[in-house]
Every structure is written in structure tokens, then in C-alpha cells.
Amino acid sequence: MDGCDRFSNRPGVLIGTCAVDDTGGWQSWTDVECSIEPTDGVHDVYLRFVGTGSAQLLNLDYFQFE
Numbered sequence: 001m002d003g004c005d006r007f008s009n010r011p012g013v014l015i016g017t018c019a020v021d022d023t024g025g026w027q028s029w030t031d032v033e034c035s036i037e038p039t040d041g042v043h044d045v046y047l048r049f050v051g052t053g054s055a056q057l058l059n060l061d062y063f064q065f066e
Contacts, residue, residue, distance in 0.1 A: 016035060016036035
């Protein structure tokens with residue numbers, strides 16, 4: 001949160017990591033839930049996606065906090 005070393009001039013703080021398995025196709029959707037560290041106040045949130053290989057990495061439909 002509040003930065004990302006690859007996208008901003010601030011390193012930010014990692015508040016969660018979520019592993020997403022292969023769904024079997026670019027339009028095959030699945031819901032994934034992950035925990036994050038509790039925070040207070042208003043913050044910038046950066047989603048960083050990392051993978052291996054040369055195939056398309058991720059087709060993200062939406063994300064939300066509850």
C-alpha cells in the first residue's frame with residue numbers, strides 16, 4: 001500500500017499476498033480470497049501480478065475489500 005517499487009517513487013508496504021492457480025482458460029473465472037494486514041485510514045492500493053512463462057498472466061474481472 002501507498003507505493004510500489006516498480007510503479008511509483010515510493011516503495012510501499014506489502015500487506016498481503018495471494019496465490020492464484022490456473023483456471024484452465026482465459027475466460028474461466030474463479031473467486032479467490034486472501035487476507036491482508038489490518039490498516040487504518042485512507043491509502044493507495046497497488047495490485048502487483050507476478051508469474052512465469054510467456055503466456056498471458058491474468059484476466060482480472062474485479063477485486064473488493066470487505
